[in-house]
Amino acid sequence: MSQIEAAKSGEVSEGALHAIKVAGHSIALTRVGGKVQAFVNKCPHLGMPLTKGKIEGGAVTCPFHGSKFDICSGRNVDWVKNFLGMPLPGWAQSALAMGKQPAGLKTLAATEKDGAIFLEV
Numbered sequence: 001m002s003q004i005e006a007a008k009s010g011e012v013s014e015g016a017l018h019a020i021k022v023a024g025h026s027i028a029l030t031r032v033g034g035k036v037q038a039f040v041n042k043c044p045h046l047g048m049p050l051t052k053g054k055i056e057g058g059a060v061t062c063p064f065h066g067s068k069f070d071i072c073s074g075r076n077v078d079w080v081k082n083f084l085g086m087p088l089p090g091w092a093q094s095a096l097a098m099g100k101q102p103a104g105l106k107t108l109a110a111t112e113k114d115g116a117i118f119l120e121v
């Protein structure tokens with residue numbers, strides 16, 4: 001494990017997702033209750049980016065099919081609920097899941113010091 005400077009503190013704010021690249025991987029940064037959080041910017045359902053997702057109550061909702069994740073823990077809260085925001089009946093949710101089982105986000109340890117944000121990678 002090593003620590004890298006990922007962003008300046010002022011670039012990351014509550015209620016917004018800030019995407020950066022680390023070793024070729026997209027990482028999303030945000031704040032929950034003022035504390036910086038980081039996760040791999042890849043929905044576990046089909047690998048789509050989450051940075052256009054909705055943030056509410058410490059969770060991010062995937063803009064593609066509505067899977068929802070707790071930002072701090074990465075825990076899956078909802079799995080494949082809609083299609084581009086349009087609600088789906090249960091049978092269609094199962095079909096759209098395409099056999100993928102609910103999974104959480106990969107989170108990264110983030111710290112902040114002297115106006116910069118650092119990630120453990």
Ligand code: FES
Nearest residue numbers: 043045062065067
């Ligand atoms: S790609 Fe995110 S829920 Fe399908």
